[in-house]
Amino acid sequence: MIALVFAGGALGTLLRTGVSFGLDSFTSIAAVNVVGSAIIGWLNSDPRFASEGRRAFWALGFTGGFTSMSAVALVSATTFAAPIILGQQFNWIPVALIVAIFALSMLAYWGAHALTARLTGNDAVVSHEVEEVTE
Amino acid sequence: MNFVYLLLVALAGGLGSVLRMLLAGWIGALPWGILTANTAASFITGAALIGFQNDPLVATILVTGICGGLSTFSTFSAQTVEYFKAKQVWRGVANFALNFTVPAAAALGGLFLLYTLLK
Numbered sequence: 501m502i503a504l505v506f507a508g509g510a511l512g513t514l515l516r517t518g519v520s521f522g523l524d525s526f527t528s529i530a531a532v533n534v535v536g537s538a539i540i541g542w543l544n545s546d547p548r549f550a551s552e553g554r555r556a557f558w559a560l561g562f563t564g565g566f567t568s569m570s571a572v573a574l575v576s577a578t579t580f581a582a583p584i585i586l587g588q589q590f591n592w593i594p595v596a597l598i599v600a601i602f603a604l605s606m607l608a609y610w611g612a613h614a615l616t617a618r619l620t621g622n623d624a625v626v627s628h629e630v631e632e633v634t635e
Numbered sequence: 636m637n638f639v640y641l642l643l644v645a646l647a648g649g650l651g652s653v654l655r656m657l658l659a660g661w662i663g664a665l666p667w668g669i670l671t672a673n674t675a676a677s678f679i680t681g682a683a684l685i686g687f688q689n690d691p692l693v694a695t696i697l698v699t700g701i702c703g704g705l706s707t708f709s710t711f712s713a714q715t716v717e718y719f720k721a722k723q724v725w726r727g728v729a730n731f732a733l734n735f736t737v738p739a740a741a742a743l744g745g746l747f748l749l750y751t752l753l754k
Contacts, residue, residue, distance in 0.1 A: 505656045506649035509704045513648020514641065517699055537712035544713060560656050565648045567708035570698075573677035573738035574684070577746060585743075602735060609712040610720075625717065 501556050508561015516566050529571045530601050536567035537605040541612030644700040651704025676706035677738035681745025
């Protein structure tokens with residue numbers, strides 16, 4: 501289990517690093533988080549990924565390593581919190597873009613989950629991690 | 636970035652992911668373990684960017700590798716949407732609000748703490 505999470509996380513991190521080479525910082529952060537949320541939406545409703553081993557590698561490891569909250573937090577801190585503290589003029593555009601990352605990521609999860617449920621005919625969440633959270 | 640450099644970042648990401656897995660089981664009224672992982676990773680990111688600004692290799696391994704692996708956006712998205720789908724609206728709102736603000740505050744805290752210590 502630990503080895504699978506480690507391997508999936510390493511692969512996800514490698515892919516995220518690769519995406520960051522081809523895009524500017526903000527676009528790459530938005531891309532990995534929206535795409536990663538869509539991937540976990542698919543994994544959470546596809547019965548082929550219900551086994552403990554596949555969930556460990558793909559859901560916990562790969563998508564967790566591919567997406568990054570700390571990168572979003574750093575962008576949030578430097579684009580809208582720091583200007584307030586430093587007394588600079590507040591700019592709403594970065595705030596709107598960060599809110600858009602959150603909104604699009606959740607929409608991507610919901611959309612991928614709904615689409616996979618329709619394609620597989622399985623409407624139940626196959627992730628026990630999700631079931632534990634909503635209990 | 637050469638092959639060895641990439642390999643070190645990937646291995647650090649694997650390590651961060653295992654640490655996140657160990658924290659993820661802490662679930663009460665909200666998924667506190669994931670919030671803790673996201674907050675800790677954000678604080679270390681802010682601190683490392685200032686503390687290792689003259690050593691980009693170490694900074695990249697810490698920030699892109701360990702902190703990127705330790706934090707997760709996909710699990711946050713999944714858990715928040717599933718709260719709303721389960722009609723647990725206030726838990727969804729709280730999970731969204733906490734993950735939107737606390738990691739950002741932690742990143743800012745890490746930046747300012749190391750900036751102040753090294754000034």
